[in-house]
Amino acid sequence: MPTAQPIRFQPATSTALLRQLLEQRTPGHSLEAPFYLDPSVFQADMALIFERHWIFVAVAPQVAEPGDYITVDVGHNSILIVRDDDMGIQAFHNVCRHRGSKLCEAHQGSLGNIVCPYHQWTYDLEGRLIHADHMGETFLKEQHQLRRVHLRNVEGLLFICLADEPPADFDEVAARMKPYLAPHRLNEAKVAAQVDIIERGNWKLTMENNRECYHCVGNHPELTISLYEHGFGYQPGPQNEEGLARFEQIVEDSHAKWEAMGLPSARLEELDSRVSGFRTQRLPLDRAGQSQTMDTQVACTKLLADFGDAALGGLSFWTQPNSWHHFMSDHVVSFSVIPISAERTLVRTTWCVHKDAVEGVDYTVENLTKVWNATNDQDRRLVELTQAGVASPAYRPGPYSPFTEGLVEAFCVWYVDRLRAGVASLG
Amino acid sequence: MPTAQPIRFQPATSTALLRQLLEQRTPGHSLEAPFYLDPSVFQADMALIFERHWIFVAVAPQVAEPGDYITVDVGHNSILIVRDDDMGIQAFHNVCRHRGSKLCEAHQGSLGNIVCPYHQWTYDLEGRLIHADHMGETFLKEQHQLRRVHLRNVEGLLFICLADEPPADFDEVAARMKPYLAPHRLNEAKVAAQVDIIERGNWKLTMENNRECYHCVGNHPELTISLYEHGFGYQPGPQNEEGLARFEQIVEDSHAKWEAMGLPSARLEELDSRVSGFRTQRLPLDRAGQSQTMDTQVACTKLLADFGDAALGGLSFWTQPNSWHHFMSDHVVSFSVIPISAERTLVRTTWCVHKDAVEGVDYTVENLTKVWNATNDQDRRLVELTQAGVASPAYRPGPYSPFTEGLVEAFCVWYVDRLRAGVASLG
Amino acid sequence: MPTAQPIRFQPATSTALLRQLLEQRTPGHSLEAPFYLDPSVFQADMALIFERHWIFVAVAPQVAEPGDYITVDVGHNSILIVRDDDMGIQAFHNVCRHRGSKLCEAHQGSLGNIVCPYHQWTYDLEGRLIHADHMGETFLKEQHQLRRVHLRNVEGLLFICLADEPPADFDEVAARMKPYLAPHRLNEAKVAAQVDIIERGNWKLTMENNRECYHCVGNHPELTISLYEHGFGYQPGPQNEEGLARFEQIVEDSHAKWEAMGLPSARLEELDSRVSGFRTQRLPLDRAGQSQTMDTQVACTKLLADFGDAALGGLSFWTQPNSWHHFMSDHVVSFSVIPISAERTLVRTTWCVHKDAVEGVDYTVENLTKVWNATNDQDRRLVELTQAGVASPAYRPGPYSPFTEGLVEAFCVWYVDRLRAGVASLG
Ligand code: FES
Ligand code: FES
Ligand code: FES
Ligand SMILES: [Fe+3]
Ligand SMILES: [Fe+3]
């Protein structure tokens, strides 16, 4: 049998640079340039962050029926996620145990068994090898099952972990989030739209951009119709004390109402204090206060679950290292960030509505997706400008605003901590 | 004078990884991932395999007349192959001895002398510098001849070797193959079609794909009209004993007939037992048994040579590291595999027919090329799926079928042996 | 505060190879292949040549009015060059001091203040940070000014230096060139045309190509209408003694006339004898002798300055490492060479005429640019053929002609010297 440990990530060369960079990090400042540029840091990000933590990759409605499957790529990993005959959701490496052919080429589809296109080795939906020609009588099928990937369905949000032993604290995160998310019944929703964009920037610039609204007023005319910037990590300071106080009052009033309706709303903030870092809060929306749309009214008149009130604000849920979500009364919008290379990142946005809602009657894709398609494109430009800037030898880490960029700092602290832990584990 | 040894392939960094990988190879299993992915392994493949062994690059009819030339690229080497005035075939590095300009830009053409486009240094068809302006009276033209590349014309198949001292056993291979190949008179044929495809996969996946027919039944509807899968390294096993026995009987009967016609047919199998590894056998074709076409009848009604019988099966000839050929009564189809990068490979297919055959009368290019164009495209997909799969960190070398993948193993054994020898020679 | 020295160019790995290559250089021969191919040599070229010497990047008429700006890229540096309100010209790194966003996206434009697109930090035209929201009361704006780039306007030619301490001898070069250049009044001209081409070759091949006219007769039918090849570093030798003597006589006669008109014409030749290497000479043109055009007549009937005579030949000015210029009576044509990668180079050509000249009346862009557009394309092909050739493992440095390639050798001597000095400074 071949060795269990393939020859891959070579710590020797990379960790010297990494250790130096990690030691050199200045709190409260953007990261040193190699974090955004260096291919060996990128390799470390993939090996130590994305292959060791819980990564948000899809929503359960993407695999609604038995045999439905999707494939998602995380780095060079291709993951096959499939609904089995018992309505469970399984995740496997999409790689044949014979000579390694990719099994499923398409991004989504439906199948009975999993048949390799090369020599037709056949696996069932639980990953068991059930057929292989010409392998002889001593060949042991049970030693050639598909390699399994850990998966958790958190109220309709699918997280995978590529590590042999995933971070254990995720179950606690799932348990704490359950009462917040469950009322929106994402598991029973349907996907109304999904859009992929590729940003020519490092994934951490995409995440940092997501973790502040300092840039919103100057860049997001569509989003700021419904969004109060203050919900995104703002601290009282000379310039925003008054606005923030007003906003806090609105939050307090809204929360009282929502909690009374059985919708947990209070902020949970553990972005940098645990391995599976996350943050949540139900936030009021401006004007009609219903949804992140151009008129702040619901985009889908058939509400999720059996909500009687459309003005539920937005339950936001942020996770480290790669996702954020807004659960509203009428739809859920989810964002998955997947690094492609040191300087290229996939942002996948998925909009879900009630599974019985009818396109053209209850909602239009155009109206449902307008705000975030515009916003994503604006953020893409900002990420790309920053990627271009940090690539300059003249770039030096600059100071985060202590009043508006606290969650960016939380992201960086989490990232640097996790990378330090990862590097330490390499010995 | 500049040093003879330029600064190139740096053994220090690469050989540590290489040695480890070569020691780690598990017999009977596909190779570890870095063999298909790692740029430094690719560099070693080029330096130690492709620049040290005999490589099939073209057929003699491509340079039919004096002054006819072609250029072929092997890695960063551009090779100029030219028919000289004495009807010999010469091969040179296509690089000017002045400041290094590429001499001939086109893939093929015809010329009198070889004139550098930059400052017009002029070489004759034997590579001698015969003119150079402004170099003064002490300049020695004879020290600036074109650098020669070893070339052998094996009955119309052109092999080159980029090493200073090519493997000596190739003359023996040529001698043993001569009686098999000569009757088809490829030297006197003409090129009817040539098609290049680029596969997004490592060249070894292309070669491994060629060395088994385990995948044929599930993937090659056109090819399997004429082809018995059993001729491609099958061993008797639980699932194919009966079919194989039937096939062996057909082979025996056919060989008796063909040998009586003066066509050597018996298998020669030295794929992993010599430096210039090869294999040959005349194999029966199914149904009409004449040619690898959609109806198994000849594609060209004007037969090669003066064959009286069209049903000569196919004389197959496989060489390490990069070619295979099928010589039939009516045409010869040759395949040359040239690595482009660790993850990209050129497959060049050349079809030759009798030089007096007339397109539209004796044959059509459409019919002549249909089976292998389809088959190449199917194999390209399989290679690309496997490249995608082995790129996954989840890939582990899997077991070859002992009954159908013996020649794949022979390829890997040869490759690993030759690479070990190459690495050892670096000291 | 973050460290002043970011983690970048890693001398350890690269300098071993570099030192070996620099020691190995054979005088009078083209460079070893890695100088044209190796990414680590390219990094050294950028860090030690392009980021430490005076680089020609633009002409003053590109930023004619206060607020006019251009951006130019040198490696990963984006440089913002702007005309300030006092008619000075400033150069800054085009990188925000907050989180590093690129400030100006366009190649040219006009602005009042410099406003970052991300969070609207605002800088004045002298680079001072004058506005930054949400940074609090202890934040020091004066510590976050734009990082300045050294700039010299040499009679309308803009040179920048990215080093903290630029080579001091440049002021002397500027002083010596002033009487040669000033009469053409480039500062008061306007840009009539600018064309960028990308050559798939190393920048040094572009420069070497510029530094000899050995290739002109065989490649430049348009340019050689007006150009005597002999002015470009020719030495008397067996094949050109006579032609050169005739040319020297023409030069002598012309210089007498031009010097009498107040136009310094004598050759200054310091290409390899100083850090800021340069060469200049006013050279006669053939036939009508007025301009580098298809008919050798002026391309613009409104002459630069108030020249009374159109037949002023061409004042050529070459600088190390990256420019050359021809100042004629009617127009100035300037060339800026900027490396993009080891195998890709930008050549930017700029034609300037009198600022009151009218397109269609006094000149046409077609006629003005025809000779050099054709010539650039011919040179691009030669550079690309040479890049392809030196990439061959068969390439060996070849001998420069001692009679026609003296300035190529001067370029190589300068380059190798400067790189040696750079490597030495790394310790
Ligand atoms: S690679 Fe999957 S069956 Fe062979
Ligand atoms: S490079 Fe061939 S003649 Fe100069
Ligand atoms: S990056 Fe320029 S203002 Fe934030
Ligand atoms: Fe945004
Ligand atoms: Fe095949």
Ligand SMILES: [Fe+3]
């Ligand atoms: Fe030229």
